Amino acid sequence: MTFTSLAHLLTVERLRKAFQGLDAAAAPGVDGVTKADYGQDLERNLSELQARLKAGRYRAGPVLRRWIAKPEGGRRPLGLPTVEDKIVQGAVVDILNAVYEADFYGFSYGYRPNRNAHQALQALQTVLQKGKVNWVLDADISRFFDEISHKRLIAVVRQRVNDGRLLSLIAKWLKAGVVEEDGRRTYPRKGTPQGGVISPLLANIFLHEVVDMFVQGWRKTEAKGEVFIVRYADDLVLAFEKEDDARRMLEELGQRLENYELSLNREKTRLIRFGQQGGETFDFLGFTHIAGRDRQGRYLVIRKTSRKRLNRSLKAVHRWCKKHRHRPVREQYEELSRKLKGHYNYYGLRGNYESLLRFFYRVWRAWGQALSRRGQKGHWVRLKRLLTEVFVLPRPRITHTEGWLRVNPGDLLGRAGCGNAARPVL
Numbered sequence: 406m407t408f409t410s411l412a413h414l415l416t417v418e419r420l421r422k423a424f425q426g427l428d429a430a431a432a433p434g435v436d437g438v439t440k441a442d443y444g445q446d447l448e449r450n451l452s453e454l455q456a457r458l459k460a461g462r463y464r465a466g467p468v469l470r471r472w473i474a475k476p477e478g479g480r481r482p483l484g485l486p487t488v489e490d491k492i493v494q495g496a497v498v499d500i501l502n503a504v505y506e507a508d509f510y511g512f513s514y515g516y517r518p519n520r521n522a523h524q525a526l527q528a529l530q531t532v533l534q535k536g537k538v539n540w541v542l543d544a545d546i547s548r549f550f551d552e553i554s555h556k557r558l559i560a561v562v563r564q565r566v567n568d569g570r571l572l573s574l575i576a577k578w579l580k581a582g583v584v585e586e587d588g589r590r591t592y593p594r595k596g597t598p599q600g601g602v603i604s605p606l607l608a609n610i611f612l613h614e615v616v617d618m619f620v621q622g623w624r625k626t627e628a629k630g631e632v633f634i635v636r637y638a639d640d641l642v643l644a645f646e647k648e649d650d651a652r653r654m655l656e657e658l659g660q661r662l663e664n665y666e667l668s669l670n671r672e673k674t675r676l677i678r679f680g681q682q683g684g685e686t687f688d689f690l691g692f693t694h695i696a697g698r699d700r701q702g703r704y705l706v707i708r709k710t711s712r713k714r715l716n717r718s719l720k721a722v723h724r725w726c727k728k729h730r731h732r733p734v735r736e737q738y739e740e741l742s743r744k745l746k747g748h749y750n751y752y753g754l755r756g757n758y759e760s761l762l763r764f765f766y767r768v769w770r771a772w773g774q775a776l777s778r779r780g781q782k783g784h785w786v787r788l789k790r791l792l793t794e795v796f797v798l799p800r801p802r803i804t805h806t807e808g809w810l811r812v813n814p815g816d817l818l819g820r821a822g823c824g825n826a827a828r829p830v831l
Contacts (some may be wrong), residue, residue: 412570414500415458415493420451423495425815427488434487435469435584443488449725454489461570465577466490467584468598482551484598490578494602496575501606504565509609510617515638516605522690524804525637526708526754529689531810532644532705533696539680540651543644543687545673546662549639550604551596553611554666555579562607563612576601595666608638615665616641616658624653635689642689644679651676688713692754710752710760718748722768726775734776741772745799749777753804761801769798 409826433439445452457463468484502518514525515719548661582592597604645651655676661667678684679696681704686695691714697707749766776788
């Protein structure tokens with residue numbers, strides 16, 4: 406079914422809900438208006454905004470671009486829309502989610518309601534542990550968010566939502582332009598601004614058409630063995646029973662992406678041996694997956710914090726300790742405790758305790774070294790007693806005790822598909 410009349414759902418109530426969901430600490434856009442500023446006369450602002458939307462007088466503002474340094478080198482762009490654009494985008498996302506959540510497959514986890522990265526990791530653990538897996542394709546789409554074709558994206562959305570006013574809004578956000586740090590205004594013909602409220606949903610819609618539907622149909626009609634897929638936004642892993650299926654998928658997926666003006670990053674895309682007979686390792690969502698053995702010698706997929714993520718986190722802590730070492734010790738202790746707990750909350754998977762412990766000791770040592778340089782004489786004995794008896798940092802703990810899902814992946818993830826029937830589980 407194609408929906409042709411949805412714009413009337415952009416009510417004041419839905420706009421107010423979108424405003425309430427905004428981050429109060431988020432940086433403002435090009436107009437300098439923050440959430441607090443906009444909320445001073447909220448009801449009048451929302452009423453005027455809804456009237457402009459209804460009359461077709463709404464104009465999308467350009468996105469303010471900021472460049473964020475990447476830990477491995479280089480920079481990545483971050484787009485900052487205005488508060489008003491965020492409100493309208495949030496309301497449109499609320500409407501489109503009601504349409505597309507019925508379409509999206511169960512193996513898609515990124516930026517969806519009631520789904521998160523740990524569910525994707527658990528699904529992948531189930532596939533690798535219990536499925537008929539001998540080969541893994543660790544696929545990387547080259548510069549996905551920067552290379553999405555505006556024309557093809559609108560065409561994909563139109564297949565399900567052919568409401569002229571909603572499509573016009575999406576086109577306005579894509580074509581509004583970008584204000585660079587030096588004040589220059591550019592008009593990219595490709596890509597969605599990373600940081601925009603609607604960008605993740607548009608990416609999911611596009612990838613559902615380009616990747617998910619293709620793989621779902623291919624594994625039902627072309628595959629000779631079991632084929633599994635877990636996708637989180639543009640990070641995807643495919644697992645195969647047979648090598649021939651894996652190699653054919655690598656070539657055909659690359660061709661499929663090229664048909665939509667995208668491409669695989671051949672340097673980062675890897676087809677590796679992985680399964681009960683051993684094989685290479687691969688990273689997914691910050692974890693290195695290893696085909697190992699438990700203490701009884703049984704096959705076990707082991708997950709450890711990836712070296713890149715661990716080093717990145719430690720470098721960030723070192724920089725923080727050096728920058729803030731002259732603050733009161735209690736303030737430093739409280740902030741470092743929050744950082745450690747946040748690390749444990751994400752990386753605290755069962756079997757990853759050693760990596761958590763390594764991170765804890767490195768943080769503790771970095772803090773001690775920073776504090777010892779507060780004066781010319783470092784009283785290390787006194788300082789060590791202070792850090793081990795008074796300001797005791799939280800010890801590592803496993804926050805995600807679940808392992809693989811208690812389901813048969815052949816029923817839920819294999820040729821039977823991972824669509825509506827699997828959605829309650831995956």
